[in-house]
Amino acid sequence: MNDMTPTSAERAEKLEGMGCKRKRVEDVRFVQGRGNYVDDLKLPGMLYGDFTRSPYAHARIKRIDTSKAKAVPGVLAVLTAADLKPLGLHYMPTLAGDVQAVLAEEKVLFQNQEVAFVVANERYAAADGAELVEVEYESLPVVIDPFRAMAPDAPVLREDLAGKTEGVHGARKHHNHVFNWQIGDRAATDAAFNKAEVAIKELISYQRVHPCPLETCQCVASFDKIKGELTLWGTFQAPHVIRTVASLISKIPEHKIHVIAPDIGGGFGNKVGAYSGYICAIVASIVTGRPVKWVEDRIENLSATAFARDYHMTTEIAATKDGKVTGLRVYTLADHGAFDACADPSKWPAGFFNIVTGSYDFPTAHVEVDGIYTNKAPGGVAYRCSFRVTEAAYCIERAMDILAQKLGMDPAELRMKNLIRREQFPYTSALGWEYDSGDYHTALNKAMDTVGYKALRDEQKTKQEAFRRGETRDLMGIGVIFFTEIVGAGPSRNCDILGIAMFDSAEIRIHPTGSVIARLGTKSQGQGHETTYAQIIATELGLKADNITVEEGNTDTAPYGLGTYGSRSTPVSGAATAMAARKIKAKAQMIAAHLLEVHDDDLEWDVDRFTVKGNPERFKTMTELAWAAYHGVPPGMEPGLEAVSYYDPPNMTYPFGAYICVVDVDVDTGMTKIRRFYALDDCGTRINPMIIEGQIHGGLTEAFAIAMGQEIRYDEIGNVMTASLMDYFLPTAVETPHWETDWTTTPSPHHPIGAKGVGESPNVGGVPCFANAVNDAFGFLGSTHIAMPHDQWRTWTVAENLGLHA
Amino acid sequence: MIPGSFAYHRPSSVQEAVALLADLGTEARALAGGHSLIPMMKLRLAAPDNLVDLAGIKELKSIRADGGDIVIGAMTTQHEVLASDLLTQKIPILRETALQIADPQVRYAGTLGGNVANGDPGNDMPAVMLCLGAAYQVTGKSGERRIAAREFYQGAYFTALEPGEILTAIRIRVPATGHGYGYEKLKRKIGDYATAAAAVVLTMTGGTVASCSIGLTNVAETPLWAEAAANILVGSSLNAATVKRAVAAAEAITAPATDSRGPAIYRTKMAGVMLARALAHARSRAS
Known part of the structure; x- marks a missing residue:
């Protein structure tokens, strides 16, 4: 080698592989307005669908008259349940083992439920037609308050389930009951409480919210009568599952269904399940023989597609006087709305809520969840979190603060005392999870040192004294949390969706010139997969990331996968990517040995090439080997250089983090100002630090929105009061605080590249951190728990009830 | 949609x-x-x-001085209000208010005339017009007439405009040199209507209030002119006790709806808090 030969480090840097702050390749088209979204699709002869929806939350349908709608010029068809019923399509299966009405037949069960689907040759005509469908309703008593759903005299909501005493998750104990789910050791937990020196109990409610992606749910269905084939473009986080479900429902063979998810403008769990619009567009396309587009508006998105949370968690912690936790008991009432359309792995009706012991070494715990029906929209999706993990994190992090208050202990000190210690990993929790790796004390210490925790507490004390003297009307609150996520669903032994194991996949094909196409079973909705998967391959194979195309979302070309949600893309498909690359590398090594006339074992890998051990001037680069794979393979070896991997993860991954928030509260208006927010995340190996930072900014912003204002609220007769962005809080850049991000790195021991996933951590950790900060501001005045969202009037009301306005 | x-x-x-x-x-x-x-x-x-x-009517877009008045064409956008040196100099409360309306994109399109004529109690400019004692120039089939802003608002979306009439201009008497002013608005986020807002214009003479006018936004079916509250303050030094009495008088005329911004009692109380803050702000600016 002469002096001009780049060093290994220089060559590695040029690859822009793992650890590189590589710019997002997809942004080139996004920032120029050249993305290709569903609503950009315009096909010849395309028709438009629009729904007539119920104004009532609970009513019997006496009569539907579509004649006036059909008379609107341009309207071609109006579908009702009567049209779908002969096809067996008036109900569709949900991911949770329930059924959901596609179009309401005898009853409507939530406001804005779909009643009729109007198809027209023009979008405006469809809307005119939808307005003219006449439906005669007889209103029925509603169930809105989840705590009254199982009263003996509560109205019967699901008449279609009459006499069905067994649900998919066991016995139903009331006509509005969905399931009962229990986990943990009840006897041991009760015993821990019986001898507890200190115990706390609080009803901790996590309000109903909505993921509210900027792009709403939409699709275009095009049925080719000649070929008998259906093409469905849509906003699908899990396109392969949609294809399988579409085949099972429609009886169209799966190979004749082509599902394509183009660019997606945010999902956050909202775009995992199937909606009536998809079914109706498909049926309408089959009926008319023309492509049919359905695009919901913001009100429809917020009021009729999948909500999140609505968990009401009665939480108890037992502890010793000096603050060692000895038991956790949680009873949760889960409001699932009118149909159980939760998107959880099938065996987990409450998702992974049993991560509720959090980051703490609880010797015993017990969790019980009752799912119930109410007259609200169905859903229960994981809004930027793994399944029910943000509910669990909010529950335990609030409860730990309440315990600290009762003990008179600093909440950070209480956490330090109970965090799982580094040497305990892999750690099996009292509720059955095996945490893969962690170094919690290091993370919390770093967070506290960085923000100057002690000085903040001193400042708070000074301010509290000034407040008591009447010198200020501001209260200062400090929120501290430590969260553990559980992501990367999941191992086939305990995770499936409708019987399909939750593996994921990657297929990598190296072209003769050394450029690459990789296709995956996941689907980016903004996560930056085109950038990050290429970085994994770049590092694994020594090929430049810029020469690697990443494709997802076309079920004809991509290998089967379960999709993107629950921070599963990096833990599962990222692992598949590394494993497929390693298969390619193994073949390349054999080709290199053949070309260099040495034994395979005499070669070693150096960034982008195989070199002969002890003779580094003899080498073959991966680019050379790619060319050779197409004309110079060893005798008996198949030409070509490609591989596919279906990865069944051995365990979940457990990202964690320590967050600290400082808030100032104006007690006279209830206005809050987030003065400071520090987020330390440990997601294991970091693939692209810039994308991680962006993910954390986005997740914290959503967490801020949830904690400080988001709520899907119903009035007493079931009218949804927050169905537009006027009242559903979506913060702008003006309201959004400044974020400080930081990290530690504790790789996952079982993941091929040690990565854990990060997209959802900031939502999981962020929500309780804001909530704890607001609670902490009022804690010294005797307040123990303030329910979310912490918007202005609620915060003012806390001050009012504490007598601060007298 | x-x-x-x-x-x-x-x-x-x-x-x-x-x-x-x-x-x-x-x-x-x-x-x-x-x-x-x-x-x-x-x-x-x-x-x-x-x-x-009305966007094609050039004569509706102008800001001009007319003796002791300033006349603003109805199709003047909020952005043009902000960009006007004349208004910034002579009636600075208009700039302060316009900056709190929605966001720049909306302000490029939204007009002063539309804001005051629509009769939406959530709009910000009507209360400011009550506070300033503005008059609205309207034209209908039967000709032109002038309506005092303080007599214009009759209910939510219900005004003194007759069918077929359009509001063409807003005429405002320029407040005295050295006046103090303030528009304080509590909202949930950028783009939101006020939970409650208060407009104040006052003049001070030797440490006491010589004149005072108060408008309140979004705490009743119409914008409110808080005449009694203002009268309490005239002659006072804006000491805490008097301000408290004026705030109580202002709160007494509110009748807000309970909505997602909060229950009625909260919105009434916020009208009081905004008024106290607008008064303090106005006083600090008066000379």
């Missing part, structure tokens, strides 16, 4: 607009910046058969 069908008209003079509105009758609506009417149409809460767009 798809409106019903309608015919679109774009007259180029006030006379033409008035004639169109008269011919088309009650199924026609005048369109200014469109930030209230168009969303209502998209929700099909409004379904006019005809829209008469």
Whole structure:
């Protein structure tokens, strides 16, 4: 080698592989307005669908008259349940083992439920037609308050389930009951409480919210009568599952269904399940023989597609006087709305809520969840979190603060005392999870040192004294949390969706010139997969990331996968990517040995090439080997250089983090100002630090929105009061605080590249951190728990009830 | 979010607009910046058969001094209010208010005339006009007339405008040199209507209030002119006890709705807090 030969480090840097702050390749088209979204699709002869929806939350349908709608010029068809019923399509299966009405037949069960689907040759005509469908309703008593759903005299909501005493998750104990789910050791937990020196109990409610992606749910269905084939473009986080479900429902063979998810403008769990619009567009396309587009508006998105949370968690912690936790008991009432359309792995009706012991070494715990029906929209999706993990994190992090208050202990000190210690990993929790790796004390210490925790507490004390003297009307609150996520669903032994194991996949094909196409079973909705998967391959194979195309979302070309949600893309498909690359590398090594006339074992890998051990001037680069794979393979070896991997993860991954928030509260208006927010995340190996930072900014912003204002609220007769962005809080850049991000790195021991996933951590950790900060501001005045969202009037009301306005 | 069908008209003079509105009758609506009417149409809460767009009428876009008054054409956008040196110098509360209306994109399209004429109690400018004692110039088939802002608002979306009349200009007496002013608005986020807001214009003489006028936004079916509260303050030094009495008097005339911004009692109390803050701000600016 002469002096001009780049060093290994220089060559590695040029690859822009793992650890590189590589710019997002997809942004080139996004920032120029050249993305290709569903609503950009315009096909010849395309028709438009629009729904007539119920104004009532609970009513019997006496009569539907579509004649006036059909008379609107341009309207071609109006579908009702009567049209779908002969096809067996008036109900569709949900991911949770329930059924959901596609179009309401005898009853409507939530406001804005779909009643009729109007198809027209023009979008405006469809809307005119939808307005003219006449439906005669007889209103029925509603169930809105989840705590009254199982009263003996509560109205019967699901008449279609009459006499069905067994649900998919066991016995139903009331006509509005969905399931009962229990986990943990009840006897041991009760015993821990019986001898507890200190115990706390609080009803901790996590309000109903909505993921509210900027792009709403939409699709275009095009049925080719000649070929008998259906093409469905849509906003699908899990396109392969949609294809399988579409085949099972429609009886169209799966190979004749082509599902394509183009660019997606945010999902956050909202775009995992199937909606009536998809079914109706498909049926309408089959009926008319023309492509049919359905695009919901913001009100429809917020009021009729999948909500999140609505968990009401009665939480108890037992502890010793000096603050060692000895038991956790949680009873949760889960409001699932009118149909159980939760998107959880099938065996987990409450998702992974049993991560509720959090980051703490609880010797015993017990969790019980009752799912119930109410007259609200169905859903229960994981809004930027793994399944029910943000509910669990909010529950335990609030409860730990309440315990600290009762003990008179600093909440950070209480956490330090109970965090799982580094040497305990892999750690099996009292509720059955095996945490893969962690170094919690290091993370919390770093967070506290960085923000100057002690000085903040001193400042708070000074301010509290000034407040008591009447010198200020501001209260200062400090929120501290430590969260553990559980992501990367999941191992086939305990995770499936409708019987399909939750593996994921990657297929990598190296072209003769050394450029690459990789296709995956996941689907980016903004996560930056085109950038990050290429970085994994770049590092694994020594090929430049810029020469690697990443494709997802076309079920004809991509290998089967379960999709993107629950921070599963990096833990599962990222692992598949590394494993497929390693298969390619193994073949390349054999080709290199053949070309260099040495034994395979005499070669070693150096960034982008195989070199002969002890003779580094003899080498073959991966680019050379790619060319050779197409004309110079060893005798008996198949030409070509490609591989596919279906990865069944051995365990979940457990990202964690320590967050600290400082808030100032104006007690006279209830206005809050987030003065400071520090987020330390440990997601294991970091693939692209810039994308991680962006993910954390986005997740914290959503967490801020949830904690400080988001709520899907119903009035007493079931009218949804927050169905537009006027009242559903979506913060702008003006309201959004400044974020400080930081990290530690504790790789996952079982993941091929040690990565854990990060997209959802900031939502999981962020929500309780804001909530704890607001609670902490009022804690010294005797307040123990303030329910979310912490918007202005609620915060003012806390001050009012504490007598601060007298 | 798809409106019903309608015919679109774009007259180029006030006379033409008035004639169109008269011919088309009650199924026609005048369109200014469109930030209230168009969303209502998209929700099909409004379904006019005809829209008469005033954007093509040049004479409605002007800001000019007229003796001791300033006359602002109805189609002047909020952005143009912000950009006007004359208004910034002479009636600075208009700039302070306009900056708190929605966001720059909305302010490029939303007009002062539309804001005050629509009768939406959530709009910010009406209370400021009550506070300033502005007069609205209106034109209809039967000619021109002038209506005091303080007599204009009769209920939510219900004003003294007769069918077929359009508001053409707003005439404001320039407040005394050295006056103090403040518009304090509590809102949940950028783009939101006020939970409560208060407009104050006052003059001070030797440490006591010589004159004072107060307007309140979004705490009743109409914007409110808090005359009694202002009268309490005249002659005072704005000491805490007097301000407290004035705040109580202002709160007493509010009748807000309970909505997602909070219960009625909260919004009433916020009207009081905003008033106290606007008074303090105004006082600090008065010379």
